[in-house]
Structure formats: C-alpha cells, structure tokens
Amino acid sequence: MFREFIEALRKRPLLDQMYAEMEQMLTQAVEMFRPVSEVLRGKRELTKETHDEVYAMDRKINRIQRRIRKQLVEHLIVSPGTDVPISLVLMSIAKDAERVGDLCKNILEVTEELVHPLRHGPYGTRFRDLLKRTEDLFEPTVRAFLESDCDVGQDAIVTGRALAKESDQIIMDLLEDDRPCREAVLYALLARYLKRIALHLTNVASSVVMPLHMIDYYDDEGQAREEQKPESAEPTS
Numbered sequence: 205m206f207r208e209f210i211e212a213l214r215k216r217p218l219l220d221q222m223y224a225e226m227e228q229m230l231t232q233a234v235e236m237f238r239p240v241s242e243v244l245r246g247k248r249e250l251t252k253e254t255h256d257e258v259y260a261m262d263r264k265i266n267r268i269q270r271r272i273r274k275q276l277v278e279h280l281i282v283s284p285g286t287d288v289p290i291s292l293v294l295m296s297i298a299k300d301a302e303r304v305g306d307l308c309k310n311i312l313e314v315t316e317e318l319v320h321p322l323r324h325g326p327y328g329t330r331f332r333d334l335l336k337r338t339e340d341l342f343e344p345t346v347r348a349f350l351e352s353d354c355d356v357g358q359d360a361i362v363t364g365r366a367l368a369k370e371s372d373q374i375i376m377d378l379l380e381d382d383r384p385c386r387e388a389v390l391y392a393l394l395a396r397y398l399k400r401i402a403l404h405l406t407n408v409a410s411s412v413v414m415p416l417h418m419i420d421y422y423d424d425e426g427q428a429r430e431e432q433k434p435e436s437a438e439p440t441s
Contacts (some may be wrong), residue, residue: 210406222272227350229268229301229314230408234401236261237401239355241335244311246321255431257310265305272298293411296351300404307404310397314390330374338367338398345405348412357412364406371399 236258242248276291322328322335341363348357374395377390 213426222275222294225268225272226297226301226347228348229272229298230342230346232261232268233301233304233308234346236265236305236337237311237339237342240308240312240315241317243316243333244322245332250315255312255316258308262305262309265302269302278434288412294320297337297411299406300407304401304404307401311336311394313399318387321413327374327378330370330392331391334367334370334374334395337363338402341367341402341405345409349413350410352412354413360409361406361413363418364402364409367402368399368406371395371402 239248239254240258243250243254248254273295276295280288280291322331342362342420344356345360345364347353348360372395375392376394378395
C-alpha cells in the first residue's frame with residue numbers, strides 16, 4: 205500500500221517536493237546523531253563547534269518540519285479529499301524526525317555533563333554498543349522509507365524494539381546500582397533518550413509496513429496488534 209502511495213505522489217509535484225524534503229529531514233537527523241554518538245564513544249572531542257553544529261542541524265530540521273506541515277495543510281485545503289492517507293503519513297514521519305532531532309540535543313546535554321566519555325566500566329561498554337547499534341539503525345530506516353521496502357522496514361522495527369528493551373534494562377539495573385547519584389541520573393537519562401530515538405525510528409519504519417491506522421503499533425513478534433472488537437459486533441462473513 206505504501207508503495208502505491210509513493211507512486212501516486214510522484215505524479216503530484218507538491219507532494220513529490222515534500223517527499224524530497226522528508227528525505228532531507230531524515231538525513232539531517234542521521235547527521236545530528238553521529239557526532240554526539242562519536243563524542244560519547246570517545247571517538248571525537250566535545251568542542252563548542254560540535255555543540256554549535258548539532259544545534260544548527262536541529263534548527264534546520266525544525267524549519268523543514270514546519271514547512272512540510274504548512275504545505276500539507278495548504279494542499280489538503282486546496283484539494284480536499286485527495287491524498288489524505290499519504291499526507292497523514294508524511295505528517296507523522298515529519299514529527300518523528302523532528303523528535304529525533306530534539307532527542308539528539310538532549311543527549312548532547314547529557315554528554316556535556318559527563319566527566320568522561322563512556323570508555324570504561326560495564327555501563328560504558330553497554331552504552332557504546334547501544335550507541336553504535338542505534339546509529340546503524342538510521343540507515344535501514346531511511347532506506348525502508350525511501351524505497352518503500354517492507355522487508356527492510358520489518359527488520360528495522362525488530363531492531364528498534366530490541367534497542368528500546370535494552371535501554372529499559374539499563375535503567376532497571378541502575379535502580380539496583382550503588383554508583384554516585386549524579387552519574388546514575390545521567391546514565392538513566394541517556395538510556396531513556398536512546399530508547400525514544402529507537403522508537404521514533406521504529407515509527408518511521410512502521411509507516412512502510414503497516415496500514416495508516418496501525419502506524420506506531422507493533423507487538424513483540426513484529427505482527428500488527430489486532431484491534432479489540434465490541435462484544436456486540438456481528439461476525440464478518
């Protein structure tokens with residue numbers, strides 16, 4: 205179904221332009237996450253230039269998101285009843301990309317409060333692995349969206365949900381840990397922000413795999429959750 209939407213919108217210049225801007229948003233989100241991840245993993249120095257770079261990219265994502273939202277509303281007003289499904293999908297994905305940008309800023313704020321990059325100790329190892337795998341999730345998520353590839357989208361969903369669960373486990377482990385309060389809080393925030401990024405990327409991937417009304421809803425086995433039917437509903441033939 206999503207592939208049919210994409211083929212349809214390619215025939216409409218305005219929607220095709222917004223689709224290209226969506227690609228730009230998602231690509232920009234990748235570029236935001238990478239420097240922050242590299243700083244935390246000790247592969248890049250935390251400098252004022254890094255800070256300014258991340259915030260500049262976030263402002264760019266916000267501008268694109270506002271432009272897409274404005275264009276979609278105007279398009280639906282001018283052409284009511286047409287292109288509604290793909291317009292809603294694009295609106296949803298634009299919001300996910302914008303939230304990823306905000307979360308990258310949040311992670312940068314945590315990074316600036318950490319005394320050292322995540323080089324040592326059990327949490328350092330776990331976070332480095334989580335950061336690298338989250339960074340690796342961007343590419344298949346963007347590819348699934350751009351190519352309308354359901355198989356790649358399903359794999360991205362499974363990976364994103366696994367990363368979210370690992371982030372939750374880190375938080376649970378921190379509750380039982382006796383490390384200093386300041387460090388524990390920063391680690392918990394980092395785990396939470398990484399979880400949210402993984403789930404927003406999962407939302408983007410679900411737009412390729414799921415029908416419109418089921419976007420964002422995926423169970424542990426990677427199958428669509430069945431909607432609850434009213435008890436009085438008649439069985440379908």
